[in-house]
Amino acid sequence: MHPVSGSSGAGRLTGEQVLLRDTIAKLASERIAPRAAEIDRTGEFPEDIRRLLAEHDVLALPFPVAHGGVGGDLLTICLAIEQIARACATSSLILIVQELGALPLLIAGSPEQQARWFPDLASGRTLAAFALTEPEAGSDVASIRTRAVRDGDDYLISGTKRFITHGSVAGLITVFAVTDPGAERHGRLSCFVVEVPTEGFRVARLEHKMGIRGSPTAELTFDGVRVPAANRIGPEGDGFAIAMGTLDRSRPGVAAQAVGIAQGALDAATAYARERRQFGREIGEFQMIQAMLADMDAQTEAARQLLYTACGVIDAGGPDVARWSAMCKLVAGDTAMRVTTDAVQVFGGYGYIDEFPVERMMRDAKITQLYEGTQQVQRLVIARALIGRDRG
């Protein structure tokens, strides 16, 4: 298999982006792909892959050069995520969540906060996590109950966060909590950096998941966790805006993961269609197989090109960012689910067993329709941008 299958961003990628993409593709094919099945089977966080990504500066991509980062733009980060996800969706989350957890600081952190935390995040010494979701606050972000109560120069944080990716391996967690229960819906929240382990913080449990099984998803409890006021990101009451701004930028990362998963499944199905023989010939000679592969290829490419366009729009900024971010995640997530399902079909019975990677890819694809906002929430965001918020 050629290291970079699927297309190029012909005409829209710089020479550096092509070299970076190809380098990561090679790293993923040679060093990550051979580990993917085992990571899925054991469900253990792949520390070796985290070290590999850190050594090659992959985790430094989202951070500014001044703080030890690579200063990659959104498209460059997404190219990296796509190539890692093509080999292993769990491994791609290491970069996705490093960016996601740090985005509140990238968007609204003070220069002092950035100088304090970015070097360790960029080097991969510290992993980040993003703690927004709660047992009773999923799509409905404004109904968060975790409280942060001012106590002199500190805040005391209490509450429960659920479905927190890397919650058990992160050293820095950006936590959203209510600072003003009396404020209107969107002014109640603030965002804090919690460095763990710390007193009152506990990993209550890890979820047993359908896919992305090597990526620990934790329930976290905060019982009067003391955090200095200097750890608050932005002014009090800005938490909701920071969370939404974060998701606008992080959804393309999930779209990139989805495109990578789809491409990985297409690569596997194409290779299988060339080698599997039935009725005396390769199954790739049958038009029903050809039609499936052709649709999978066209759909994956369409999702990829929408993603690359969205990255450009989002990096340029402007009022339409939320719509593009939601559109690329919506299309890529549904594409990944459809393409991986069809890949299993191309493999027939062999696709249903773990001797081949496509059943894993199908299980991994499902999460891209769920996290960073369900597909239904993406449609809500798009429709609101189209019709206007008041009528949404």
Add this chain to the structure above:
Amino acid sequence: MHIVVLTKPVPDPAAAAERLGPDGRLDRAASPAVVNANDEYALEAALKLTETLGGDVTLLTMAPPGATDTMRKALAMGAARGILVTDPALAGSCTQSTMRVLAAALRAQSFDLVLAGADTSDGGGGVVPAGIAALLGLPYLSNAARIEPDPTAGRVRVRRITPTGYDVLDAPMPALIVCTQALGEPRYPSLKGIMAARGKEIAPRSLADIGVPADTVGGAVATSVLLGSRRPPARGATRVVRGTPTEGAAEIVALLEERRLLG
């Protein structure tokens, strides 16, 4: 330590799209170019030496102007700068032209070592480094599995692979060394290396710059002409004979008799 590494852009073997154009020359548009794989081993060896002993690595390439894209990857691995000898008159050059051009470019450089890959995956002649060493009067140390320079003494020791083991050669520097894959796997470029490569210089050199007359190189004076390039015919299925030597011999004799190959 100043080391020059000869690097050639070649059609990406992984793309398997290499083909000849109607003029009998490589159709460069048909296939993406990459750094010749054996040259990456030489570059890796050079980078390891300069990381230990100090100094830096310069790439030397003779190719069309588009080669800068390929050279960037080698710069991203850690080379400090590149020199690209490029001139329309070089099109269709044979190995003799190539070695004279590269030797002329090297005359203008100061270096302790020149490192080259064993051969290239497109041309495959494998004689250019030897030709350069002869033209420049440099010690020629081939098949290197280990390179140990002693900058203070101004000498270099090379472990040369032989059919039966290895020889240990000692030579004064500057010297030219042909590297093998035994020197170690080439590194992946780091992402910071890729970003830093943007700021590194690739100096273009024309034939006039290096003092080579245009009418002494190129297709018109090529010493050999490539008429065509073909794949070997597919071989029939191989049959492996197993068992004790006596059984195996009997079976092979039977097979040969069956095909009427025994008199």
